[in-house]
Amino acid sequence: MARGDLIRLTDKARGPNCDDDDCPNVYRDETDGGIVVQGDQCAAFQPPDGEALVKIPEHVLREAVRALGW
Numbered sequence: 176m177a178r179g180d181l182i183r184l185t186d187k188a189r190g191p192n193c194d195d196d197d198c199p200n201v202y203r204d205e206t207d208g209g210i211v212v213q214g215d216q217c218a219a220f221q222p223p224d225g226e227a228l229v230k231i232p233e234h235v236l237r238e239a240v241r242a243l244g245w
Contacts, residue, residue: 176204176206180204180205180206181202181203181204181205181211182202182203182205183200183201183202184200184201184202184203184238184239184242184243185199185200185201185235185238185239185242186238198213199212199213199214199215199229199230199231199232199235200212200213200214200231200235201213201231201235201236201238201239203243210239212229212231213229213231214229214230214231214235215229215230215231216228216229216230217229217230
């Protein structure tokens with residue numbers, strides 16, 4: 176999957192250090208409709224191989240839900 180296949184559901188202008196797409200965001204994959212989450216890596220537990228944990232602020236998830244009309 177390439178970045179061009181993703182639709183950003185959240186505002187990229189959040190927070191004082193948000194530039195170059197380095198902020199928590201939620202995307203929708205145009206190919207299969209899946210959800211892709213970008214956030215700070217979280218080490219709460221070790222997920223299975225091939226999976227990762229990320230942490231995003233609640234307001235980012237709420238914004239993504241509104242963008243999807245859910």
